[in-house]
Each structure stands twice: as structure tokens, then as C-alpha cells.
Amino acid sequence: MIRRFREHDNREVQDLSGIWDFAFLGEVEYDDVDVTGIVFDDIAPVPGNFDALQKYAAKRGMSAYRMFAPVSDKTTHRLILDGVHHACRVFIDGKAAADHVGGFTRFHLDFTPQTLGEVEIVVLVDNRLDYERCPLHLHYFDWYHFGGIARGAELHRLGDTWIDAVRVTTTDYKKRALRVEIDYAAGKEPGKTPIAIYCDGKKITRRTRTLKETSGTVELDLELEGALLWSPDEPNLHELYVVLGDDDQRERVGIREVAVKNQQILINEQPVRLLGFNRHEAHPQFGCGLADALLVSDIQQLMDMGCNFVRGSHYPQDVRFLDLCDEFGICVWSETTGWQQTAEHLTDRHYIDACLTNADEMVAGAYNRPSVIMWGALNEGHSHDPECKPGYAEILGRLRELDASRPITYASNHPFEDCCYELADIISINCYPGWYGGEIDEIPAALDAIAKHIDEVGNTSKPIIISEIGAGAIYGWRDWNEQRWSEQYQAQLLETVIRHMFETSDRFAGLSIWQFGDCRTGITKAIGRPRHFNNKGVVDEYRRPKEAYYLVKALFSRLNQG
Numbered sequence: 318m319i320r321r322f323r324e325h326d327n328r329e330v331q332d333l334s335g336i337w338d339f340a341f342l343g344e345v346e347y348d349d350v351d352v353t354g355i356v357f358d359d360i361a362p363v364p365g366n367f368d369a370l371q372k373y374a375a376k377r378g379m380s381a382y383r384m385f386a387p388v389s390d391k392t393t394h395r396l397i398l399d400g401v402h403h404a405c406r407v408f409i410d411g412k413a414a415a416d417h418v419g420g421f422t423r424f425h426l427d428f429t430p431q432t433l434g435e436v437e438i439v440v441l442v443d444n445r446l447d448y449e450r451c452p453l454h455l456h457y458f459d460w461y462h463f464g465g466i467a468r469g470a471e472l473h474r475l476g477d478t479w480i481d482a483v484r485v486t487t488t489d490y491k492k493r494a495l496r497v498e499i500d501y502a503a504g505k506e507p508g509k510t511p512i513a514i515y516c517d518g519k520k521i522t523r524r525t526r527t528l529k530e531t532s533g534t535v536e537l538d539l540e541l542e543g544a545l546l547w548s549p550d551e552p553n554l555h556e557l558y559v560v561l562g563d564d565d566q567r568e569r570v571g572i573r574e575v576a577v578k579n580q581q582i583l584i585n586e587q588p589v590r591l592l593g594f595n596r597h598e599a600h601p602q603f604g605c606g607l608a609d610a611l612l613v614s615d616i617q618q619l620m621d622m623g624c625n626f627v628r629g630s631h632y633p634q635d636v637r638f639l640d641l642c643d644e645f646g647i648c649v650w651s652e653t654t655g656w657q658q659t660a661e662h663l664t665d666r667h668y669i670d671a672c673l674t675n676a677d678e679m680v681a682g683a684y685n686r687p688s689v690i691m692w693g694a695l696n697e698g699h700s701h702d703p704e705c706k707p708g709y710a711e712i713l714g715r716l717r718e719l720d721a722s723r724p725i726t727y728a729s730n731h732p733f734e735d736c737c738y739e740l741a742d743i744i745s746i747n748c749y750p751g752w753y754g755g756e757i758d759e760i761p762a763a764l765d766a767i768a769k770h771i772d773e774v775g776n777t778s779k780p781i782i783i784s785e786i787g788a789g790a791i792y793g794w795r796d797w798n799e800q801r802w803s804e805q806y807q808a809q810l811l812e813t814v815i816r817h818m819f820e821t822s823d824r825f826a827g828l829s830i831w832q833f834g835d836c837r838t839g840i841t842k843a844i845g846r847p848r849h850f851n852n853k854g855v856v857d858e859y860r861r862p863k864e865a866y867y868l869v870k871a872l873f874s875r876l877n878q879g
């Protein structure tokens with residue numbers, strides 16, 4: 318995967334993107350497959366979704382991907398996969414090396430090649446929607462679960478001592494102070510190890526540490542005098558280059574502090590009004606494995622509409638998109654994978670554990686992205702059911718434990734019965750007045766009633782985000798009745814929402830419209846979803862703007878001018 322900055326100068330990295338050997342194996346389990354006997358009779362793109370191809374459209378079952386990569390020595394190597402949907406088992410030279418559950422997050426496995434020349438990588442990928450196999454992707458969700466190796470694949474040569482992760486935290490934005498944590502590992506006790514950190518090419522510190530353990534964390538506190546701050550309006554970034562022994566890691570960071578206070582979301586102590594959309598990673602031909610061209614197109618349209626906010630609905634976003642949000646000043650709500658969880662899920666250890674792993678991997682993948690200003694989980698779960706509260710507390714608690722520097726939230730669609738509000742720093746509500754019920758002229762009263770209740774139950778200091786609200790519109794359908802499904806109705810509804818929230822009321826800190834672009838939905842949602850798509854985008858699935866696109870652009874742009 319090629320990012321907007323070069324992550325390594327010294328470490329040997331092979332990008333395994335391309336066209337892999339492929340075979341669809343159907344209704345088998347991992348243990349039924351003799352990986353040495355698979356007949357790879359087809360091809361599939363990586364990154365990509367095999368079931369976004371007409372040949373495998375709507376097919377669910379086991380599939381196999383294969384790639385060969387050169388290896389020149391028997392030192393530790395690391396295979397990194399950025400998102401495999403939805404469960405997989407990885408084989409190195411015919412031997413099972415790792416299993417993983419859940420798409421949308423990076424995982425890796427380490428190995429030492431047994432023979433020189435090349436290594437055979439086979440990934441069995443199961444895209445079936447099965448709670449036992451993978452409880453994070455279930456058939457009733459309102460988006461289509463594409464399968465395959467949907468994001469990048471890389472092979473890293475690690476050597477003797479290597480960097481596992483670098484975490485950069487702003488500790489005092491006024492002093493440009495950062496904490497840099499370097500997780501390292503080694504095949505044997507590293508001993509005296511040179512460590513250096515550069516910022517934008519300038520040496521900041523260089524020292525030698527005696528590392529006695531074969532793994533650990535080196536912590537360094539820096540002050541980058543004269544460094545520029547990151548904010549949505551001025552998204553300044555700096556490249557931190559970390560060297561530990563022979564290994565290295567470059568990170569592009571933004572110095573900023575996020576806080577919530579007096580009903581506001583603050584970045585560097587300045588209130589920020591969040592204006593934007595919920596965005597699925599989806600395209601009819603690319604599934605959720607989006608080409609770079611689509612990422613560029615999406616960020617350009619979001620900027621064109623005057624957005625400074627995206628809610629990554631409803632799963633951890635591709636880090637290539639987060640790189641663009643960093644660069645263009647788009648704040649991101651990053652959330653774990655899930656949709657309308659019930660007590661059945663939230664009292665089941667199997668489900669909770671899958672969510673905790675998803676949270677760990679989400680935070681690990683996006684911790685250094687300044688655009689990510691809040692963590693979320695459990696979209697529209699039953700947060701009104703006391704039986705679910707312990708599960709909410711455990712999962713939201715994990716996010717807080719992983720990262721104390723960002724506020725925590727979840728999207729509730731039970732505003733008047735919710736019993737988990739005290740677990741969140743930001744109160745976020747999904748509601749559809751004027752679409753699933755009522756008419757457009759009832760929207761202001763509906764929103765005010767929600768805000769009033771939230772304050773009445775003790776959240777008067779917390780910011781409120783309307784994290785979903787919107788209407789469906791069929792692209793090109795302009796109806797003189799101007800009723801539901803017409804482009805005019807969608808535009809009128811969104812105009813009423815935006816004007817009330819930001820011209821009349823002063824209680825709302827942000828809005829993420831549902832949704833940026835139309836996307837294919839799941840099989841249980843077919844009724845009520847014309848074309849089997851969720852049509853609430855202001856652009857259609859090919860990013861063609863509807864009337865609402867221009868309405869939102871006019872209103873957001875005027876709000877941004879103050």
C-alpha cells in the first residue's frame with residue numbers, strides 16, 4: 318500500500334498489491350482444505366472483493382488467494398494484511414500460520430522462511446455471514462458485506478531487532494510537546510541500541526539505550542519548537558522519523574489536543590462545529606476495496622461541500638482515506654464494526670471478545686491520525702436495554718483504556734430511553750424525523766425534544782451530535798409531487814435539518830448526514846431499499862451529485878464563513 322508518506326527507508330518492504338491467483342472453494346471449512354492441492358483456476362485483485370466481480374456476485378463461501386514473494390534470507394519476516402473479509406486462515410509455504418476474524422482492520426503474522434528464493438502465501442478467505450465464525454459481520458446489517466482481501470498486503474523483512482509500533486501523543490499543544498512510544502521486539506536480547514528521532518528531516522534526539530528484553534516500549538518526550546498545529550482549518554502535519562537499531566518507521570503527525578467542554582468539541586481549545594456525512598466504503602464495482610481514485614474523488618467532493626467531518630460508518634476506515642482526512646482537515650469519528658446489536662450479542666463473551674479485538678486493531682491502526690478526533694462503537698445497539706449496559710461499558714471502556722487522548726461516543730437511536738449516556742463524552746443521536754415517520758415541518762420540534770431530554774437526564778455539559786439524519790432519493794428522480802424518494806424531498810429535508818440545527822438552535826455541536834453516497838445493502842433490507850441499495854446518499858453510488866449535494870454545499874459553505 319503506498320501511503321502519502323514513506324513509512325520506511327531502511328526496512329525492506331514488498332507491496333503485494335496486484336492480481337493474485339484465486340479459487341472459489343464454496344461450502345468447505347478451513348480444515349477441509351488441502352492447501353497444497355488447491356487448483357487456482359482464476360484470478361482476483363488485491364486489494365479487492367472477489368464478490369464485487371460479476372462472476373462471483375452474491376456468492377458466499379470459502380475462497381483461496383495465492384501469491385509468491387521473494388525472500389533472500391531466513392531472518393524474521395512479517396506478512397501484513399490490512400483488511401480481510403470476513404474471516405481467514407493464512408498459510409506460509411503450506412503451513413497454517415494465523416487465523417483472523419473481522420474485516421476492516423490490519424493484522425500481521427511473523428515467520429522465518431524455511432527455504433530461500435520465494436515464499437508461497439495462501440490465504441483462505443471466508444465471506445460467509447456466520448455468527449460463530451465471525452460475529453462482526455452479520456446478514457441483517459444495512460450494508461453489503463463484500464468478501465476478500467479488501468485492503469493492502471505487504472511483506473516486511475524485520476531483521477534482528479524491529480519496531481512493532483510507534484505511538485505519538487500530543488501532551489501539550491501549546492509547547493508543541495509530544496510523547497513518542499516505540500514498541501520494539503527482537504529475536505534475541507538487543508543490548509546497546511541506537512535510537513534517534515528526526516522531525517521533517519531535522520535531528521531531534523539521538524541516544525543509545527541498553528535494551529535487555531526481547532520486547533518492550535521505549536518512551537521519549539519531545540518538544541518540537543516552532544512546529545505548526547493541526548486543526549481542520551489549518552491541517553499542518555509533520556513527519557517524525559524514528560530509528561531503532563537497524564529498523565525505522567516514519568509517521569506523519571498532527572500536533573493537536575481534542576477536548577469536550579460546555580457542550581462544545583474543542584481542538585486546541587477552540588470550539589469546532591462538525592459538519593459532514595456518514596461514509597460507507599463502497600462502490601458497485603470495487604466493493605469495499607476502494608481504488609485510490611475513489612478516495613481522491615470522495616475527499617474532493619466532501620471538501621467541495623464544505624465538510625470538516627466524516628463518521629466512518631460503521632467500521633474502522635481505510636488508513637489511506639484517513640491520510641487524506643489528515644491532509645485536508647476532515648475530522649473523523651472512527652468506530653468499531655457493528656450494527657444494532659442486541660442483548661443477545663452484548664451478553665455473549667464470543668461477541669464481546671470479537672469487539673474488543675476489533676477495538677484494539679482499530680486504535681492501533683489509526684492512533685497517529687490527527688484527523689481521528691473521537692472513537693465510537695456499537696452503532697444503534699440496544700443502549701436502552703439495561704442488560705446491554707455492561708457490554709457497552711466494557712467496549713467503550715476498552716477504547717478509553719487504549720487512548721485517553723480522544724473523547725468516546727456511540728450512536729443511539731433510542732434518545733428517550735437510552736440508559737448508557739454516562740458512558741459517553743459526546744452524546745450522539747441517530748434519528749429520521751420526516752423520513753421514517755412524520756413530515757419535514759415536524760423536524761425542528763423533534764430535534765429540540767431530543768436535545769431537551771438529553772439535558773433533562775443530566776448531560777447538560779456534553780456536546781450533542783446528530784450522527785444520522787436524512788432521506789432517500791433516487792438519482793435523477795425529480796418528481797413534481799416532491800415527495801419521498803424524490804431529489805427535491807431529500808434536499809428540502811436536509812435544508813430544514815441544517816438550518817434548524819445551526820441557524821436556530823445552539824445546542825448541537827455537529828451533524829453527520831446519513832449519508833454521503835448510495836451503497837448496496839444487505840439481503841434482509843431489500844424491502845424498503847429500491848434497487849437493493851440504501852439511497853440516502855447526496856451522491857449516488859457512482860458519486861453523481863443529487864440536488865441535495867448542492868443544497869448542502871450552499872448551507873455548509875455559508876456556515877463556514879461564519
Ligand code: ADA
Nearest residue numbers: 459696697747785831851853
Ligand atoms: C440507521 C443505521 C444506518 C442506516 C440508516 C438507514 O441509522 O445506523 O446504518 O441503516 O439507519 O438508512 O435507515
